[in-house]
Amino acid sequence: MWEYSDKVREHFFNPRNSGPLEEANGIGDVGSIQCGDALRLMLKVNPETEVIEDAHFQTFGCGSAIASSSALTEMIKGKTLDEALKVSNQDIADFLDGLPPEKMHCSVMGREALQAAVANYRGEVWSDDHEEGALICKCFAIDAVMIEDVVKANNLHTVEEVTFYTKAGGGCAACHEGIEEILAKVKAERAGPGEVSPPLVQIEPAPKAAAAPVAPAPTAPIKLTSVQRIKKIEEVLESVRPMLQRDHGDVELVEVQGKHIYVSLKGACSGCMMEAATLGGIQQKMIETLGELVQVLPVSYMPTEA
Amino acid sequence: MEPIYLDNNATTRVDPATVEAMLPFFTEHFGNPSSIHAFGSQVGKALKQARQQLQTLLGAEHDSEIIFTSCGTESDSTAILSALKAQPERNTVITTVVEHPAILTLCDWLEKEGYIVHKLKVDKKGRLDLDEYKALLNDRVAIVSVMWANNETGTLFPVEEMAELAAAKGIMFHTDAVQAVGKIPMNLKQSKIDMLSLSGHKLHAPKGIGVLYLRRGCRFRPLLRGGHQERGRRAGTENAPAIVALGKAAELALEHMGHENTEVKRLRDKLEQGILAQVTHAFATGDVSNRLPNTSNIAFEYVEGEAILLLLNKVGIACSSGSACTSGSLEPSHVMRAMGIPYTAAHGTIRFSLSRYTTEAEVDRVIEAVPPIIAQLRKLSPYWTEKGPLTNPEQAFAPAYA
The missing domain is CATH 3.30.300.130 (Fe-S cluster assembly (FSCA))
Structure with missing residues (x-):
């Protein structure tokens, strides 16, 4: 179905830093409701230097969720909290020599657990700021919620525009039916029953390729040197x-x-x-x-x- | 170590005798059965024999009731779309929430096209409520489509009884019997079932061949038009080698029917009891007293299915899971959710499906291999402590869900 890299397999078969951490003073519990995976990240932070002296995890999830958790603990040990927070989900995926697009959310979960654990150490409350939807574009790992948000925010009407803004649909094109469904849904919501349609806005079509420029909406012409x-x-x-x-x-x-x-x-x-x-x-x-x-x-x- | 294959509900090994039967149809008997010359007529005779072998396995009244298709999915689509096309005054389909995607995805699309689809619910053992079913039978229903056996749990549905109820109201009845054919005896001429789908590769025939059984007299509209093959009901040159192979596989399935329901069943029960005796917080899903003889689906709580499969694969054991992470989508199995199995257990469901090739030694090895793998993964699980699951797992570990 999908191929895991040797590094993912290695971290799954021999996870580093698994199990409870007695002296933890920062704990982050996060989960992905979509796939049911959940992760507890435990940090032992030096209060003087804010250096992460030890990191452990417990994970309920698939092979890549366990491997992502294991990789994360290895990556952040010895870093200060501020340094650790610079670790992105892409960094976790890169550390593992890549994850299949369906599994990128595992690295996102790792990143969120880190934010939650740091917030817990600092006495703050962490709240998640993104929602994850069903995976639409497998070539670029773009989910339905992301596409819907971008379609709404930018008033998009065509698959080409969606590809232009999000990359979704720009690869094998198999997901175009799914993108069209999202466009149709948003369109139906825009013109809800009994609502007055908003005034028509002229949309500038996005240029499809460099060789095919379109007429600009020129701003006041100023002669530049x-x-x-x-x-x-x-x-x-x-x-x-x-x-x-x-x-x-x-x-x-x-x-x-x-x-x-x-x-x-x-x-x-x-x-x-x-x-x-x-x-x-x-x-x-x-x-x-x-x-x-x-x-x-x-x-x-x-x-x-x- | 020899690998152990316990994923026979996904696909099966082609029997060597079946391979032998089909091979000449690639080379010396390569003719098109539609041709008048000798090359063609030999093949035509072989297809007739295969049709009769399928007729015997299904207990059909006529061999012309067998239509060869490319797969189970094609048979399913043909059956449902035919019923809607042939009866334009009827706009409703009745099915169940636990069908195979071959039915459910088609029904979702039909809903978008404006048809009405009723999906019968199941209880926590995966059983239907026949009163709910009876109340839905009316003269707007074009077809009822209910699977004979569930692919994940093996649970059997009372399709013969349901077909009687539909027939009494003049409603067509189709069953997706892809998992059931070859594992349990059938006698369609004694039933009111109008259409039935089966797939070759589930009963030790090759992939790429299926059958739609169509009762004589049942109104029909083809899916594929363009030729006189299958009496104009399924155009396209016949896949002669695969049809011959399916005929042979049907004959062998009938020969082994007794073995399947005694020996295979005994091994399945031994496997299930052997695992459940050693692993706590695990249970068999579905209607365990009324299911296929070869299938056992066990939910291991607090661990995730893909992780179990990867570790089993490492020791040479192949099976499958209802976990979200193995389905390619993010949702756990719709069958487990329909039965109300909690998330923490649905994700850890493992399906063991045996065949007539499964041996006692293999079953013993699996019984030995599974418990340490579950223990190893539970050690990693935030829902688990050294003593067992957290006393109140849902509250003690309540992650912020994104």
């Missing part, structure tokens, strides 16, 4: 970089030739099947910021000098 223009372009790229870096990718400006902006996609972005959507998103931002029609292209499109 070349230097100002390139600075603005750099600003736009800076603003999207954290998002790409979160997925282990990056982008860099290579050259600006008139209306053509050439960029180089790095790391996980290079060769990603979402490359066109990523460039399309950057292009849309460029057009809005610069107030002019430009094309964002991969560096491979740059004409070679004669």
Whole structure:
């Protein structure tokens, strides 16, 4: 059904730091109602230095839930609380050489247990801020709640738009029926019975690919100098970089030739099947910021000098 | 160490005698049975024999009541969609909450298309309430579809009695008998069952072959049109090697019917009792006094099924689980939830399904292997202490659920 990495299997068959921890002074109990898994993380924190001297876990869950718990305790031991809190669920998955998309929620549960245990040590109350739904897009591990929230927040109407905003549906395309169902549900809710329909808002279609720019909604045209223009372009790229870096990718400006902006996609972005959507998103931002029609292209499109 | 296969409700090994019977139909007897020449007519004769072997196993009145399909799912879809198409004045389907997804997913889609679907509930042993059923039978019902045996627990439903009740009101009755055929005796000509689905690979025939039994006289609309095969009721060139194999498998299933209901049953009971005698806080699910002879489904409380399967696999034992984490979805088995099994037990359900190949030595090895695995995982569980489960597990460990 799914293949676990050797590291996941190793941590499942030989879990580290399992069982109760007598001297624990920070305990986090969290669970995932969706899959019924639950995890108790116990920390022994040095009150002077806030260093985690020991960490144990008890887990009711599948192979990857146990492996994620085991990995987490190994990763945070010896760290200060603030350092430990920087461990993301992606870090846990990376430590285990990756998790199947269906199992990413196991790493999320580990991350939440850590937050809950730290809050418990500090005498705070931790409350969860995200809800998890049924997995829709298996290529990019996007669930139904996430898609519904984004559809509502951004007033999306098509599968292409959903792919553009969330990546869901951008891979094998098998989940398009599921995405269409969510769109239909939100649409039905928007026009609830007896409600007055909100005034129609003209939606700008998102550009599908870098090679197909669409008419911008131009802001007041201000004539920029070349230097100002390139600075603005750099600003736009800076603003999207954290998002790409979160997925282990990056982008860099290579050259600006008139209306053509050439960029180089790095790391996980290079060769990603979402490359066109990523460039399309950057292009849309460029057009809005610069107030002019430009094309964002991969560096491979740059004409070679004669 | 030789691996032990106790997942025969998922799929089965093809009997060597069956493989031998089918092999010539890939090579020397490769003809299309529709052809007039000698290559074709030999194959046509073989298909006729297979049809009769299926007729005998099911106790059907005519061999023309057997329609070969590609799988159990196709048979299920054909049956239900046919009943709705043939009777446009009827818009309702009655089924149960514990059916196989082949039925439930189709019914969910039919609901979206505007049809009415009633799903009969089950009690905590997985049994139906026949009074609830009787109250739903009316002249808007196109078809009743109820499984003969449940794939997870082996629980048997009284389909013959339910078919009588439907027939008395002029309603068609279909049963998904994928798990039951070949394990319990059947005599369809004595029953009021109109349609029945079966799948080859559950009874030691290959994958990719199934049957829809269609009682003579039952109104029918094909799913696939485009050829005269199966008397125009299922177009598409016949999968001759698989059909021949299914015929042979049906013959062998009938031969072993006694063995299945005595020896296999004895081994199943030994396995179940052997495990339950050693592991506390575990119980058999379903209607244990009325189930398939080969199936045992045990819920191990406070541990999770996938973790059990991984550890069993490590010692060469193959079975399956109703846990959410093995289903590919996030929900635990709909069958366990329908019976009201609590989450902490539903996630730890393990299905052992035996076959006529299962040996006493294998059963002994599994009885020995299971208890330490459960103990090992309970040590990791936040619901468990050294002395046993927490006195009030739901309160003592109440995680913040996301």
